[in-house]
Amino acid sequence: MITILTVDDDPHVRELLRFYLQKEGYKTMEASDGEEALQLLEAHSVQLAIVDIMMPNVDGYTLCRDIRTYYDIPVLMVTAKGEITDKEKAYTAGTDDYIVKPFEPKEVLFRVKALLRRFQRLHEEIIHIGSTTVNRKSYEVKSNGTLMILPLKEFELLAQLANYPNRIFTREQLIELVWGNDFEGNDRTVDVHIKRLRERFAENMDFTITTVRGLGYKMEVPD
Template sequence: MRIHLLVADDDPHIRELLRFILEKEGYVPHEAEDGEQAMRILENEQVHLAVIDVMMPGKTGLELCEEIRRHHDIPVILLTAKGEIDDKEKGFLSGTDDYMVKPFEPKELLFRIRALLRRYQLVSSETIKLGRTMIDRRSYEIHIDGDTLVLPLKEFELLSHLASNPGRIFTRDQLLQAIWGADYEGDSRTIDVHIKRLRERFHDRPEDFVITTVRGLGYKLEVTEP
């Protein structure tokens, strides 16, 4: 199966460069010069990953990323000329999986594309494999080296949600809305409590995955590379 990538950038030279390096690697690029055109492509084509420029006319890359998160389950890499930490924070809060500052090395972009596609492939089915830890979303069970672990429902859903988006940073509010729903009246400390419990349960599985605190932002689950 050939991998289809969305390239959204209002700079035709960047699009031409990306088309060249992606086609050379065997990918099928779909080009958009703004956010609206990018959404039309996503609605009509099967896209496996999106590379998006932040500064575009009309719908910005951040707005496009947020819209992709609402309607599509694909990894996103944001490209921007801005490298300040505040800009990166906005990018990750919009839901991006990765962030690259222009000018960038084409080889590094390819490395990151491959890494994201590999991670998403790990979680594309009803089971999520994290090293020797397997999450079964059908039976709500965790299987580790032949043993079965049953978690409280909210802990399972939280772990499954983080593991379904490896490397992606989630704020506490995003996790509350995803797991407890928009009507939940509790506060974000609920997330901290459940993360603490998950870390205690899986403290002996660092070779499979770790749940990392991203200061000032939230949490992410990182799969230990083989």
């Protein structure tokens, strides 16, 4: 059974999420702050975390960074902080999705389901995006019936975006994930490689690499 951890200092929010998540068949665990959440993560197997930002002891930003460092699970931030600077800080901390309070519980549910589907593909060697395939073992891409061999960094950038469709990555995150912490260039490198990928896949209808103003990039995949 999939276990979802809800982290919020408001017991009414936790109760609301518990009701809808359990109704969908998920097992739930709850924490009132980030410190308690980290203790639960250490002791139990959790497949997804729903995290508030403003909490005592350990806030949501810090908790999200810790989850990214030590655990391989998706994070959905649910918070009253809806300014673009708040979203930028959340995505920089590593959240996979972001929803602003007050929220519709059904929206939280379909975002949870989407995140779980994405993470189930994480360890697959072949990523499928519609009719396009990205083979991480052979470093080959098949698009519109054509086999393509991309330069290594272009391939790794494409695979990173394809593995998390509709998730926003900042330029800094992409530099760290694709080029590594010891990269001495600047984030303009990401822009150049994104431009090349867009040119290569201009006629591909399976996905679009979109610029999210003020945040970074994401691969949009039609429903």
